[in-house]
Amino acid sequence: MSLSVVILAAGKGTRMFSDYPKVLHNLANQPLLQYVIDIAKSFNPDNINIVVGYKSKEVKTAFSHEKLNWIIQKEQLGTGDAVKYAIPYLKGSQTIILYGDVPMVELNDLKQLIKKTDNNLGILTFNKSNPIGYGRIKRIENNIEEIVEERDCDDLDRKITEINTGIMCVDTNKLISWLPLISNNNSQKEYYLTDIVALARKEKIKIRSHEAKAEITISGVNTKIELAMMERALQNTKTNLLMEQGVTLLDPSRTDVRGDLKCDLDVEIDVGCIFEGNVKVGSNVKIGAYTHIKDSVISDNTIIKPYSHIDSAKVGTNNIIGPYARLRPGTETNKDVHIGNYVEIKNSKIGAGTKINHLSYIGDSIVGSNVNVGAGTITCNYDGVNKHQTIIEDNVFVGSNSQLVAPVKIGAGSTIGAGSTITKDTPANELSLSRTKQTSIPGWEKPKKN
Numbered sequence: 001m002s003l004s005v006v007i008l009a010a011g012k013g014t015r016m017f018s019d020y021p022k023v024l025h026n027l028a029n030q031p032l033l034q035y036v037i038d039i040a041k042s043f044n045p046d047n048i049n050i051v052v053g054y055k056s057k058e059v060k061t062a063f064s065h066e067k068l069n070w071i072i073q074k075e076q077l078g079t080g081d082a083v084k085y086a087i088p089y090l091k092g093s094q095t096i097i098l099y100g101d102v103p104m105v106e107l108n109d110l111k112q113l114i115k116k117t118d119n120n121l122g123i124l125t126f127n128k129s130n131p132i133g134y135g136r137i138k139r140i141e142n143n144i145e146e147i148v149e150e151r152d153c154d155d156l157d158r159k160i161t162e163i164n165t166g167i168m169c170v171d172t173n174k175l176i177s178w179l180p181l182i183s184n185n186n187s188q189k190e191y192y193l194t195d196i197v198a199l200a201r202k203e204k205i206k207i208r209s210h211e212a213k214a215e216i217t218i219s220g221v222n223t224k225i226e227l228a229m230m231e232r233a234l235q236n237t238k239t240n241l242l243m244e245q246g247v248t249l250l251d252p253s254r255t256d257v258r259g260d261l262k263c264d265l266d267v268e269i270d271v272g273c274i275f276e277g278n279v280k281v282g283s284n285v286k287i288g289a290y291t292h293i294k295d296s297v298i299s300d301n302t303i304i305k306p307y308s309h310i311d312s313a314k315v316g317t318n319n320i321i322g323p324y325a326r327l328r329p330g331t332e333t334n335k336d337v338h339i340g341n342y343v344e345i346k347n348s349k350i351g352a353g354t355k356i357n358h359l360s361y362i363g364d365s366i367v368g369s370n371v372n373v374g375a376g377t378i379t380c381n382y383d384g385v386n387k388h389q390t391i392i393e394d395n396v397f398v399g400s401n402s403q404l405v406a407p408v409k410i411g412a413g414s415t416i417g418a419g420s421t422i423t424k425d426t427p428a429n430e431l432s433l434s435r436t437k438q439t440s441i442p443g444w445e446k447p448k449k450n
Helices: 032-041 056-062 079-084 107-117 172-181 193-202 224-244
Strands: 003-009 047-052 069-072 094-099 121-127 136-140 143-148 162-171 207-211 255-263 273-281 292-294 309-311 338-341 344-346 355-358 361-363 365-367 378-380 390-392 403-405 408-410
Touching: 003 032, 003 079, 032 047, 032 094, 047 056, 056 069, 079 172, 079 193, 094 107, 094 172, 107 121, 107 162, 107 207, 121 193, 143 193, 143 207, 162 172, 162 193, 172 193, 193 207, 224 255, 361 365, 403 408
Parallel strands: 003 047, 003 094, 047 069, 121 207, 255 273, 273 292, 292 309, 338 355, 344 361, 361 378, 365 390, 378 403, 390 408
Antiparallel strands: 094 162, 121 162, 136 143, 136 162
16 A cells, blocks of 8 residues: 655634744644654655645745645635645555644554555544534444534534544545535535545445544644643653653653653652753753753763753763753763853863862863862853863862963863963963952042942
8 A cells, every 4th residue: 555645734823823824833842743744754655745825935944854745725715625736746545634733643543544444535533522613423324424514513413422533544546536526515615625525425435434542632723722732731641651661750740841851760850840852861860940951961870950951961970960050062071070050061071070060151171080160260262253172181170260261271280270361271280370469559448329
């Protein structure tokens, strides 16, 4: 069997009250449409066709990294009209129709639907306790006879709880023959894709169905409220999986995983933490409250204290980071490193046993082992045009409130006196300092408030 995928993504989403196309709104830091594309790719189909309309250029630009066929629906005249535009691109023997605003559709449900379709017509359904807003599945002796859109339901139809999710799998040749026969003779004057059910019945084509197992997997996003509810549902899925794998979450409802988080044994995560991109956490790691970690590796036996920000960094074993520390891209720490409060590290390697505990900035630097960096120390790495490197060799002591003006090398075992501005390389095992002569002014008085 060969398969083509059509994803309908033309709508503006007026109830979102936003200028952004609906499918570009983010769910767990990823556009809604990306989830559907990823599901489609898992089938390794002949092609993936995206039908777009509102701000199509913006949508196409957002997914320029994907191999997709982009199809413009000039006017939004219904789902049947949208699929009709895709006819020239349908290569597979079967076509599955998905929706760009239904991001949590379950892969196994789609596999079952495709399997049951068997070159006929398959419909993904769901039994919903409150079916308002959805088309109803009308059956006779358990056979699907018709799908009635909400706006066209009579009182009897509205009592039906089995709904049409909109997701269908259809024999491609039959789909191509049916689409031109759909009329817009309905209250909305739109071309409903669901009308192919009546055409299939007329040709005595078998109509199969598969019932989705969970409501969230067939739910669309039409409002900011629904987007927030979807976000929480997705986060619950992610945090439940983490806890099943042994991670301790002090409050899973206040943990956000906006990417892929992998944890080894005995990891503890406090409230309010956010994980973005790909994050790997080693064993016996404790992550303090309101910490933000993105695209980083945290090694075994490390403590991340509250309110720390770690982005594209590699943190070594047995480190203590924070509170209020910021590790920027390119930071790598060795074992037994301490990075304390209000310390920022950027594009630097920090050697084993080094301590940078207070109010410092280390950028574009190589820092050796067993170095102590005093409070208020700054590596002056930028001359206004170019970045330069600072090298601090092993066993150096840098006194508080020092400025190391790059490019500069601080020799092994040396000491930098507090309050120094170092502009030249310093010799190993010696004290280097630069201070003006201290003076006191007799009789000086503090200024008085007017």
